[in-house]
Amino acid sequence: MPNSDRCCPLCQSIQTSAFHQDSRTYFRCQVCLLVFVLPHQFLSAQAEKAIYDTHENSAEDLGYRRFLNRLFLPLSQRLLPQSVGLDFGSGPGPTLSVMFEEAGHSMELYDLFYAPDTRVLQRQYDFISASEVVEHLHHPRRELERLWSCLKPNGVFGIMTKRVIDQAAFARWHYKSDLTHVCFFSIETFEWLANHWQAALTISGNDVVLLTKTAAMD
Template sequence: MHTCPLCEAADVAHYHQDARRDYFQCQQCSLIFADPDKRLDPAMEKEVYDQHENNSEDLGYRRFLSRVATPLLDKLPAESLKGLDFGSGPGPTLSVMMSEAGHQVAIYDPYFAPDRSVLAQTYDFITCTEAIEHFYTPYQEWQQLLGMLKPGGWLGIMTKLALDYDAFARWHYKNDPTHVSFFSQATFSYLAERDGLDVEFVGNDVILLRKPQ
């Protein structure tokens, strides 16, 4: 039987099945996750990511990312801060936008910016946009993110949130084979309470979390 890949609870129930794979839900943190036995191997996963054509000059992509950049920048003081874009993808853009706002931003991506030295540093803010749903081991990545965040720092996440069962059953978001971990407001509320974080939900897919001082 599976254990939850986020909170490691053993209380996991079968949630849904489609033509591609099964999905399970943790009864403790509410994370929904795809059958680990149906994951893509790294080469196949990268093939999917290579099809993305995002770049920092794409105004539409910038508008999309502004949904997290704007409310995050509103939380940050005006002076230059040190940030990290975790899961920056093949065309880093949010890091450029935050740099244009006066901050110093490093990037990390296991496929496209794999310099792990940036993971040994600490940051005033961390962004993770359209990446957390790809995490095979979200427990490890979550602990890593919190470990890199300075006290008082902000974590800005963008991911589509799971709603109820009927919405999930017809949800196109789950059909991407690289999407394996599906969060909800309940999941982030659980993590915030467990880890002593302030949490704020912005719109339908942006979550801002603040680490205590």
């Protein structure tokens, strides 16, 4: 398979190499260190949604709220009162948006399957949250660039996703067993993104990063 057929879907480098093999083949970009599967191994939209439909997350679930606090707390600490946010990938039971609204902020939702109104992606926001969603992106460069363009100067993009550590850990990682997960980020991947966007990067715990848009950026 020529390198051009497995171009990195994030930085678009052709410098990629095989990283792991199980029921799928995973490649790693040598530039941004994204690990990814090829499009022919993606689930169909129907099969993907069928998996999401089994999720039973809700705003009434206190355990789920505790889980989301890993992103909510560090992101909310960066916000001015009554900020306007977008919860990207809000899922079948939006909860993070409820938590921000309870804290006095206003929220819009976008989800490919459950809140697909793309008009919300044509607005500007003080912050964007993406909890357990970037690993599902079939076109991470396109989707993340679109979100970044929706962020106001000094805005904050909060992302929660489990991170690749090394090849040995990846081989036994349960996270890759979810067939809706098709791209896997590491700290180095987020460092690449921060450099690409000239953003300030904050690492918060094992699975949360905050990217702050500098005032000079468009």
